[in-house]
Amino acid sequence: MNTSKPLRRRTRPIVGLLLLGILLSVLVLLGPGLLSGLRNGDGSPLAGPECNVQTPEGGIGLNREEARLATTAVALRARGAEAPDTSGMDEAVLQRLAEGPSEDAGPSLSCRGSAADGLPEQQLTAAGLTPRAERVRTAMTEVFGEQSLGGFLPGGVDRGHGAESTHYDGRAIDVFFRPVSEENRRQGWILAHWLVAHAEDLEIQYVIFDDQFWSAHLPRGRWHDYDAPDPGNEILRHLDHVHVDVLRGGAG
Structure with a gap:
């Protein structure tokens, strides 16, 4: 009588259980580092917080509410206005956002994009902006005070920008920080980071500043x-202005 086949059947489950145990042991030992090392092709984590602030010590994750709070507090403090309570936040985040990117370090804050679907297309108001862009201007004024603005006129603009510019649709605003200097660059990044943190709420499409978009x-x-x-x-x-524009809406 041949007994080899039943023996093989009994050993297969045992070998499988041994391999599973080894795998689980490896995951226990290396799991956190292994998972944190899983990244997209661009080096960003496959899953993580909505926003990230790059500090000299490394990246610090924030949810979108924290990013809005941090960038608003930094902006208000920069102009000597009363700022919201940030006592629960990492001071390294606030310091980095206040100082702005150093030299060629790149932008300090990034937030995942979210282009809303189903928005209505809007027409120019008397100010030369769509209601969506007008809302951005109002929100900036509430936090940053009066700014040097351009890129729109009552009745709209029809020249001075590229052929497909959103300025012609009344969807874009330029905020000037002149002359080009390190201090004005710092102030420009405070605004640019604030716009990115609030992009989802304000239906912002693009932010461009300092050779970055x-x-x-x-x-x-x-x-x-x-x-x-x-x-x-x-x-x-x-280099001398922050460009911000809003989503078109409709089919475009």
Whole structure:
């Protein structure tokens, strides 16, 4: 009588259980580091917080509410106004946002994009902005006070920008920080980070500043290099102003 087949049947479950035990032991020992090391092709975590602030010690994750709170507090303090309570937040986050990116370190805060669907398309108001863009201007004024604004006029603008510019639709605002200097660069990044943190609420589509752009259409929320048509032109490179525009709505 051949007894080899029943023996093999009995050993297969045992071998499987041994392999499963070894795998579980490896996951217990390496699991946290292994999971944290899983990243997209761009180096960002596959899963993580909605927003991230890069500090000298590394990235610190924030949810969107925390990002809105931090950027608003930093903006208000920069102009000497009363700021909301941030006592529960990591001081390294607030310090980094207040100081702005150093040299070529890149933007400090990023938030995952979220381009809302089903928004109605809007027409120009008397100010030359769509209601959506007007709401952004109002929100900026409440936090930053009076600013040097451009890129829109009563009745709309029809020249001075690229052929497909959102300025012609009344969906874009330029906020100027002139002349180009380290202090104005710092102030510009305080605004740019604030806009990104509030992009979902204000239905913002693009933020461009200092050779960088952020887009609501890019779900990972990273900033990207902005390729200006004329690298020698500080205006086209958005070194002297922050550009912000809002979603079109409708089918566009």
